[in-house]
Amino acid sequence: MANALDRIRVGSAPDSWGVWFPDDPQQVPWERFLDEVSEAGYSWIELGPYGYLPTDPAKLTDEVNRRDLKVSAGTVFTALHRGPDVWDATWEHVSQVAELTRAMGAKHLVVIPSFWRDDKTAELIEPSELTVRQWSYLTKGMERLGHEVKERFGLDIVVHPHADTHIDTEEHVERFLDSTDSGLVSLCLDTGHYAYCGGDNVKLIETYGERIGYLHLKQVDPEILADVVKNEVPFGPAVQRGVMCEPPTGVPALEPVLDAAQRLGVDLFAIVEQDMYPCPPDKPLPIAVRTRQFLRSCGA
Template sequence: MTWLRGGLKLAAMTSLPPAGSLSRIRIGSAPDSWGVWFPDDPRQVPWRRFLDEVAGSGYEWIELGPYGYLPTDPAVLAEETGRRGLKVSAGTVFTGLHHGPEVWDATWAHVSDIAALTQAMGGSHLVVIPAFWRDDKTGRVLEPGTLTAGQWRNLTTGTERLGREVRERYGLEIVVHPHADTHIDSEENVTRFLDATDSSAVSLCLDTGHYAYCGGDSVKLIETYGERIGYLHLKQVDPAVLAEVRAEEIPFGPAVARGVMCEPPSGVPELEPVLAAAQRLGVDLFAIVEQDMYPCDPDKPLPIARRTRAYLRSCGA
């Protein structure tokens, strides 16, 4: 085990696959890698440019990103993606299910539109991101960073219900995304959540960058909870910037603006061992590149995307 700056630990690289051998891993990218966090923001790359550039970078799969950024008319979106050779793997929803049954109706109203579009586009997954406990722009504390026992029960039972209803109504699998500044973040909280939820209803979207940001070891998680890993987001953290973020208690949004998420392979965790561990699970998995870069110069994402795709090919993906 190698220890790096900022207290992160990284499993030793062993049994890495030769190029082209990650046959169960389907690589894609997302609007996030083009600095897109919101449905409409003048600082973001226009959606047509994103589609042109993600296809031109060699990716076949994409996520929908924030609902409303890409066209929400399935016929329009199918035409725009199809002529570029792109396919949709997943949509993304935000939830606050730890607040209990009283938020279910509002949650479902948000989820149903996105699930319907994902289904219409042939997607198979819905990435579920828990609510932030502090504002990701201002750092204002919105609620305690630790859940009560009752709130944990609300979170786990509500997520199970969401998983079952999304599958029944839309034929999609939910994958819960551990995320910085949410209540599902560290190894302790991720494993607590997995242990308390039904594996038939709830799987995990392991985001390698967020998990490292919160001190977790992605390879260890895959090897320990492999049957719960339903989806991957690939990103890396700059350990030096992360050390500053921790020391100054900077919230996630400003940390991203400072460059805490960096271009592979310059950060941690190393992605070759993560991909090799995922391949050993023996199941088909999406691995979607997400390099948080909001806000960023509109000319910055394309060269990074091309280099990242070439790097992942060198890893065998």
């Protein structure tokens, strides 16, 4: 029997149902996502792209309560490395999502940096490496965001390293953590994205434990990843090739990651996210059921 992971609270997200956008004909309706995530045995969910789930707190509260679900976090996208000029537009987006997140009783806001290449066309939007000035904008901007979000909404921001963004590799993630105030900025460690970018998840948890504020559980298919890296395939097409795969068939092994997280001695959300946009509507539920059973076998 696996060790009981009593500090880990497992959930899932619209992403595991192939949902990347607020509204898209290739995605399942939100009612079906809520029905199926509950049926699969999860009790926690994220809001996903703002506008996919109902944005009226009373309606959403009613819908999640009826299915015995609770919300762990909202998600925002930011481009703070572009400097003070983007602050107002960023804050408008953030406060909208933070308002709903707080109303749902959640305590976390997952912050995803902007992509440097288009995830559909692969067109370069900007260089993949930031200048010294842009790094300063990014780190100071995230600290300001952490401060404002805590002050105004009582939420903690958790910054999500992500493929094809400027916070991706071990080097970039460590530089980001070393350059930001631990009181203002924590990390949402996505096990799949970090492995996708060549990082060692267990090492990061053991080295920067006090900065890990949230987990996304995900695995990559090493064979597909090798081809993706070799041919510089952008993230969107890589997902369509199946680079993010069903656990426990990929890397990193989740048992050691969960054990390392449990050893931190703090309560952590671990939200399953298997990127598979777009996908057939009947594909997600069986995967979600098997993944929940697998995580139970790990003690979570």
